[in-house]
Amino acid sequence: MATEGEYESVLCVKPDVNVYRIPPRASNRGVRAADWKLDAPDWTGRMRVTARGKVAYVKLEDKISGELFAQAPVEEYPGIAVETVSDSSRYFVLRIQDDGGRSAFIGIGFGDRGDSFDFNVALQDHFKYVDATYYFSSIKLIFELEADPTVPASRI
Template sequence: MAEDIYERICLVKQEVFIYRVPPVANNRGHRAADWKLDQPDWTGRMRLIALGKLLELRLEDKSSGELFAKCPIDGHPGIAIEPVIDSSRYFVIRLKNDNGQTAFVGMGFADRSDSFDLNVALQDHFKAIQKCDKLEREIAAGDQPKLDLGFKAGQTITINFGKKSSSSQRTQYTNISDDGKKPVPLLPPPPSSSAVQRPLPHSSTQNITGTSNCL
């Protein structure tokens, strides 16, 4: 089933002029000065319509809205609509009917701001399309199989932490107490028996007594 495409109006200009364009005399491009600017071949309304990713510039009757011609635009800049080399208000557009027949005509605006609005609408549309296309590519790339770094069934790995010598283990154990804290300092040895003080001799007691009798 074909996807439905909805029309979205991007720009409307109530007055636009259409001219027959002579063959290009050189490779530089079309010149609006070569047209009969004061005698347009047709005057009407222009509408720029978005049809999905494409644009369609439609030339319509001002009063009835009847379609006069259309210009499908599949990219910008491109051959479907090109600016002239001597004015910012005029373009050469490629008209195309339902049978695929094409014709190039000149198109212009009385006000320079109208041509500026047309350029902005063209650029905004195709920039948005480019962003959407980029996002779709990124999403599609995300669905690709990712690198599998997991272990397969039965697969193992060996990790070698290295071995410590018995001397280093003994050193470690002697520096650490049973409770995992810092080592407890050793108490000093008790004094020898010769160092114990003896009682004072009896003569000292007599001297003290004699002194008290003198008082």
């Protein structure tokens, strides 16, 4: 997770997102948004995607007060925290988590395909940045070790 002193950056904000209760998975086939009650969302609000260190957070907030409704820590993408559905590009399954570590799966959806595209790209870009940062840090460490005469070559 994030370490002390890391700042939080905002990757994406979408003013309108719908949240749905989703039925339990019947099998290991992909989740379908058509199985949700798309005409009657269980909650509507704002979505803010932030990053702190290597972890991205999908935060669902009240549009007026900004009060946090739920959040999903995303440690890798694609992964279990955010999944696409098999029948639409506008809907996703989120694994939300409370402060105690308990988790649940909910559906989220956007009215506009462009909003879902922006959400997807924000997560992809964040993890490309994380991967590149890790890669270049590793390369830098190797060069530093090679330049240090006190480190035996067999340890590099």
